[in-house]
Amino acid sequence: MEKKRSIIGVNRRHFVKVSGAGMLAILTSGVAPMTFARSKKQITFTQSWIPNGGMAWIYIADAKGFFKKRGIDIKISRGFGSTASAQSVGQGKFDFGISAAPTATLQTIRGINLAYLACCSYSSTMGVVFLKDSGIRTPKDLVGKKCGSVVKSGEYPFLELFGKNADFDWSKVDVVQVDNKIRTGVMLQRKVDFISCFASSVVPDVVSKGFEVGTFLYKDFNMPFYGYMLITQPEMYVKERGLCGDVTEAVIEGIRYYIKNHDESAEIFFKAVPEAGMTASKRMQFEIELDLYTHITNTPEISKFGLGSVDPKKYQNMVNMVVKNLGKSGEKTPDLSKIMHLDQMINNKYKITGAELELIKKLGAPGARALG
Secondary structure, X not given: OOOOOOOOOOOOOOOOOOOHHHXXXXXXXXOOOOOOOOOOOEEEEEOOOOOOOOOOHHHXXXXXXXXXXXXOEEEEEOOOOHHHHHHHHHOOOOOEEEEEHHHHHHHHHOOOOOEEEEEOOOOOOEEEEEEHHHOOOOHHHHOOOEEEEOOOOOOHHHHHHHHHHOOOOHHHOEEEEOOOOOHHHHHHOOOOOEEEEEHHHHHHHHHHOOOOEEEEEHHHHOOOOOOEEEEEOHHHHHHOHHHHHXXXXXXXXXXXXXXXXXXXXXXXXXXXXXXXXXXXXXXXXXXXXXXXXXXXXXXXHHXXXXXXXXXXXXXXXXXXXXXXXXXXXXXXXXXXXHOEOHHHHXXXXXXXXXXXXXXXXXXXXXXXXXXX
């Protein structure tokens, strides 16, 4: 009988191992078996978008040999959005990948089978962004102002809840629907007073252009939306648990090195993705992205449970919000005990405390300042 492992940021009653009956259900569910890469340990990995500072750690993990020392050869591909990455992994087009936690949750309730192995980003940074000279100081100042929003953007369905939690009536905000290509521009051109967005995608670009911004992030208003989750297929987790563990540990090692070694990590990334460092402005934008990523990684979870883990209550709260606000009739809240495997994969190895935690706080401080 397998020896029980300690829990890493996961309540055993909520996030338990897949039972034998659960495994049998997976294997007999009619899902076509996929060909696994265990024999050669060659894996494919999809990012959720174009390479940037929020996911550059995968290149650091590769370049520093964290995969190689575990006998893994990884092929990294760019992504086309978190919905696409979740679907591609769920359909077996990639062995592993990342997807924003709210998006992956929505795909799960829509029938895409996913297994969750680790948290790779501790905030989606969804919320609103405004220029410091806009006169906006508190969320209530948004009332009567114009907001530029992209209807299909992930933060949009939760704006009313944000208003409720921030103690103002969102219906009193004048929402202007814009294309995602011009969303930031309409704010900089003063055509709107603020925008709703993923701050990690907007703030580095705006700050690198010389503007000072302010933000109200959902996470600060009892809306704990996690960022990227490391995902694979349930069949992969069942049949190739050792490989899943090796990939997870390589990823977490990469993240840990990335947030502690900014200068070296930047050079590794620019070597792997030359176009990202072609100009001084692009390099500056990446540096802000790295600072911001380091800042949002500095959460209680990494010292209490370990890097890669989540707070189970916060995660369940996020899932409930996704189901309530985005779920269709008949769609149910997923049983996290059958899909979340963070405790088995990480096993309490990556707690960050003491001097190491202080270093991360220091290196992430510019990211906090960038958010205003």
